[in-house]
Amino acid sequence: MTALNFCQDCGAALQPHMVGGEQRNHAYCRRCRLPRYDHPLVVVTCFVACGQRLLWVRRALPPQRGLWAIPGGYLEGGETLAAGAARELYEEAGIGLPPARLQLYMTGTITFINQVYVGFRASVASEDCAPGPESLACGFYSRDECPWDEVAYPQVNDSIRRAYDDLESGCFGVWQAEMSDAHYTLRAVSQTGPRPG
Numbered sequence: 386m387t388a389l390n391f392c393q394d395c396g397a398a399l400q401p402h403m404v405g406g407e408q409r410n411h412a413y414c415r416r417c418r419l420p421r422y423d424h425p426l427v428v429v430t431c432f433v434a435c436g437q438r439l440l441w442v443r444r445a446l447p448p449q450r451g452l453w454a455i456p457g458g459y460l461e462g463g464e465t466l467a468a469g470a471a472r473e474l475y476e477e478a479g480i481g482l483p484p485a486r487l488q489l490y491m492t493g494t495i496t497f498i499n500q501v502y503v504g505f506r507a508s509v510a511s512e513d514c515a516p517g518p519e520s521l522a523c524g525f526y527s528r529d530e531c532p533w534d535e536v537a538y539p540q541v542n543d544s545i546r547r548a549y550d551d552l553e554s555g556c557f558g559v560w561q562a563e564m565s566d567a568h569y570t571l572r573a574v575s576q577t578g579p580r581p582g
């Protein structure tokens with residue numbers, strides 16, 4: 386059932402939406418006479434590698450201020466997925482890459498926070514980066530260097546470990562992650578080579 390309790394337009398308490406005696410998985414406002422949806426938000430992320438190091442950013446904004454994450458944020462209206470990921474990368478780490486340089490890397494649903502995420506990957510030749518207004522710091526870290534005990538979203542650590550695995554093997558798949566309270570699965574939906582020389 387939806388997490389919405391009140392109508393975002395009129396403020397009335399919402400009811401379950403009943404259609405033909407069946408309860409739908411969203412709410413209903415009797416005053417507006419409209420269904421009210423709590424659709425998942427789309428988060429776009431960008432795994433940027435320099436050699437075998439990945440770019441991390443230290444968050445300047447709540448939630449999880451002061452903790453570290455892969456750069457990313459909510460997709461905005463009118464943006465393509467890659468354009469949103471490129472924008473977040475620039476805002477949080479000062480790295481300007483054209484969206485066409487970003488390759489699809491990972492999709493995920495995280496049902497318990499009602500989010501869908503789409504991760505891209507890119508590689509850069511230099512570790513130049515600079516924190517923006519949404520980040521306190523940023524930097525490229527190897528698997529051993531990165532701040533595993535200060536991560537903002539440990540729920541997605543498996544995805545980040547997978548990115549390090551792929552950097553080490555040089556063989557990149559596209560991954561589909563499904564997370565609910567009960568389960569976490571990460572499976573390859575394609576695998577691409579060849580290994581870079």
Ligand SMILES: [Zn+2]
Binds near residue numbers: 394395416417418
């Ligand atoms: Zn209403």
